[in-house]
Amino acid sequence: MFEAxxxxxxxxxxxxxxxxxxxxxxxxxxxxxxxxxQAIEINSTNSDWHFNVALTLDALERFxxxxxxxxxxxxLTGDDPETLNCLAIDYTRTGQYDLAIETFEQIQQIVPxxxxxxxxxxxxxxxxxxxxxxxxxxxxxxxxEPDCPICFYNIGNSLFSRRQYPKAIWCWQKTAHLEPTxxxxxxxxxxxxxxxxxxxxxxxxxxxxxxxxxxxxxxxLDFGIFMLQNGDYDGAKExxxxxxxxxxxxxxxxxxxxxxxxxxxxxxxxxxxxxxxLRHNAELAGxxxxxxxxxxxxxxxxxxxxxxxxxxxxxxxxTDILLSIGSMxxxxxxxxxxxxxxxxxxxxxxxxxxxxxxxxxxxxxQHEYEGAMQFLEHAINLETxxxxxxxxxxxxxxxLGHLAAAAKTISAAHRQNNADPQITKLLRRIQWAVxxxxxxxxxxxxxxxxxxxxxxxxYKCRLRSxxxxxxxx
Numbered sequence: 001m002f003e004a005x006x007x008x009x010x011x012x013x014x015x016x017x018x019x020x021x022x023x024x025x026x027x028x029x030x031x032x033x034x035x036x037x038q039a040i041e042i043n044s045t046n047s048d049w050h051f052n053v054a055l056t057l058d059a060l061e062r063f064x065x066x067x068x069x070x071x072x073x074x075x076l077t078g079d080d081p082e083t084l085n086c087l088a089i090d091y092t093r094t095g096q097y098d099l100a101i102e103t104f105e106q107i108q109q110i111v112p113x114x115x116x117x118x119x120x121x122x123x124x125x126x127x128x129x130x131x132x133x134x135x136x137x138x139x140x141x142x143x144x145e146p147d148c149p150i151c152f153y154n155i156g157n158s159l160f161s162r163r164q165y166p167k168a169i170w171c172w173q174k175t176a177h178l179e180p181t182x183x184x185x186x187x188x189x190x191x192x193x194x195x196x197x198x199x200x201x202x203x204x205x206x207x208x209x210x211x212x213x214x215x216x217x218x219x220x221l222d223f224g225i226f227m228l229q230n231g232d233y234d235g236a237k238e239x240x241x242x243x244x245x246x247x248x249x250x251x252x253x254x255x256x257x258x259x260x261x262x263x264x265x266x267x268x269x270x271x272x273x274x275x276x277x278l279r280h281n282a283e284l285a286g287x288x289x290x291x292x293x294x295x296x297x298x299x300x301x302x303x304x305x306x307x308x309x310x311x312x313x314x315x316x317x318x319t320d321i322l323l324s325i326g327s328m329x330x331x332x333x334x335x336x337x338x339x340x341x342x343x344x345x346x347x348x349x350x351x352x353x354x355x356x357x358x359x360x361x362x363x364x365x366q367h368e369y370e371g372a373m374q375f376l377e378h379a380i381n382l383e384t385x386x387x388x389x390x391x392x393x394x395x396x397x398x399x400l401g402h403l404a405a406a407a408k409t410i411s412a413a414h415r416q417n418n419a420d421p422q423i424t425k426l427l428r429r430i431q432w433a434v435x436x437x438x439x440x441x442x443x444x445x446x447x448x449x450x451x452x453x454x455x456x457x458x459y460k461c462r463l464r465s466x467x468x469x470x471x472x473x
Contacts, residue, residue: 032056047076051083063090081107085116092124100124115144122154126161134158149179156188165196184209187219194226202226217243221252228260236260251281258290267294285314289321296328305332312337319345323355330362338362353382357389364392369399387413391423398430403437406430 036053039046054069070087077083084107091100101124107117118141125134138155141148156171169192176185190205206223213219224239237260243253258273271294274287292307308325316322326341342359345352360375376393383389390413397406410427417423 030060033060045076047073050076054086058086058090063093066090067094079106079110081111081114081117084110085114085120088117088124089120092120092127095127097124097128113144115141115148118144119148119151119154122151122158126154126158129161131158131162147178149175149182152178153182153185153188156192160188160192160195163195165192168192169196184213184216184219186212187216187222190226191222199226199230215246217247217250221250221256224253225256228256228263233260233263249280251277251284254280255284255286258287262290267297270294283314285311285316285321289325292325292328296331301332304328305334308332309337312341317348319349319352319355323358326358326362330358330365335362335366351382353379353386353389356382357386357392360396361392364396364399369396372396373400385416387416387420387423390416391426394430395426398426398433403430403434407434 033053033056036049036056039049043049050069050073054066054073057063057066057069067087067090070083070090073083074080074087084103088100088103088107091097091103101121104117104121104124107114111117118137121137122134122141125131125137134155135158138151138158141151145151152171152174156168156175159165159168159171169189172185172189172192175182176189179185186205186209190202190209193199193202193205203226206219206226209219210216210223220239220243224236224243227233227236227239237257240253240257240260243250244257247253254273254277258270258277261267261270261273271291274291277284277287288307288311292304292311295301295304295307308328312325316325322341322345326338326345329335329338329341339359339362342355342362345355346359349355356375356379360372360379362372363369363375364372373393373396376389376396379389380386380393390409394406394410394413397403397409407430410423410430413423414427
């Protein structure tokens with residue numbers, strides 16, 4: 001009797017697990033999870049069901065939970081290459097790159113010819129900016145599967161991040177040829193053509209992507225931004241309005257509609273749209289930055305400072321935006337915050353001459369000339385002919401009393417632009433200081449001055465002797 005009951009329960013569990021496949025395929029992930037959980041409650045040792053739970057959690061982008069599920073599968077099955085591969089991918093997705101690499105290497109030791117462990121390792125190394133290793137994995141994978149579309153897609157991401165756009169386009173077009181239905185492949189090609197300033201080709205691939213996925217809001221948004229940047233205001237407006245028709249809560253669409261209003265000098269309309277974007281998503285980067293610019297335009301410095309302070313709380317990473325915010329903070333006389341913005345930029349980009357120059361001038365404004373000199377010298381090493389950097393460095397040299405260096409530097413700036421009144425004024429000021437210093441040096445070292453000093457010394461001695469003699473009784 002009890003054996004019959006057990007068989008019945010196990011059959012029921014099997015049916016629950018099998019019926020979970022249909023909602024999974026139809027995108028009803030929560031329902032699939034519920035049915036799998038009910039099956040596992042009856043038979044918790046079935047590794048396939050736990051694996052399916054992990055896959056469903058991946059589809060829901062609940063990667064931390066998926067990792068726990070895959071790790072549970074491994075406790076049940078041992079070192080299964082497919083499970084290890086999925087686990088390593090999720091380690092990559094969650095930024096646990098060392099664990100991802102370690103897991104991929106574990107697969108390689110178990111099954112050296114398991115191609116996905118090389119193919120997917122390309123992504124991990126790309127995220128780590130170890131592009132030489134990413135390419136090594138690509139060529140190892142090619143030896144096992146020369147026509148793997150995912151390999152070409154992954155190495156294309158590596159090339160794109162290195163700004164090697166033509167090579168990235170070639171790889172992604174290879175992916176599209178091998179697997180025409182690869183998700184968003186035309187979108188990625190469009191982005192690469194856009195980055196490479198090939199606007200006609202970018203537009204063609206944007207349209208191709210939207211033909212296959214007309215409701216993809218991210219693609220529509222990017223296409224709208226592309227049109228906005230290329231001056232197609234009507235096209236951009238149509239795209240942003242299309243997004244708001246599909247999703248009236250889409251904050252980024254309000255923001256970029258506000259950008260469009262800015263381009264058309266509709267400042268009140270831009271303010272309204274930026275505020276609407278914030279009402280729908282208070283964590284959206286961008287609206288406060290634009291509102292700060294508009295507040296400064298209206299001389300509302302206190303409001304501008306608040307907007308910028310709140311914007312920086314969002315952990316801004318865009319170096320151009322950080323440079324702009326830092327410059328605005330400097331104009332608002334918040335030099336500490338300005339310096340922090342510029343420091344964050346140079347931490348990210350050690351070749352950014354503009355950031356080093358602005359950091360130097362921020363320190364100079366605070367009379368920290370030694371530090372300012374070091375940053376400005378580094379900036380001029382990166383941009384040897386930049387007139388503004390040369391002029392500012394000459395000023396700092398002048399303040400530190402390094403007159404020869406100041407004269408040489410300001411002369412270099414003056415040769416490039418002898419019509420700039422500020423450069424000419426600083427040049428004459430430094431030339432006068434050099435002339436004065438030379439006269440002082442000449443006088444202090446001349447024979448006449450030395451003889452005069454000797455006569456004065458003798459005179460003082462004779463005067464003291466005479467005074468002493470008169471004091472005697």
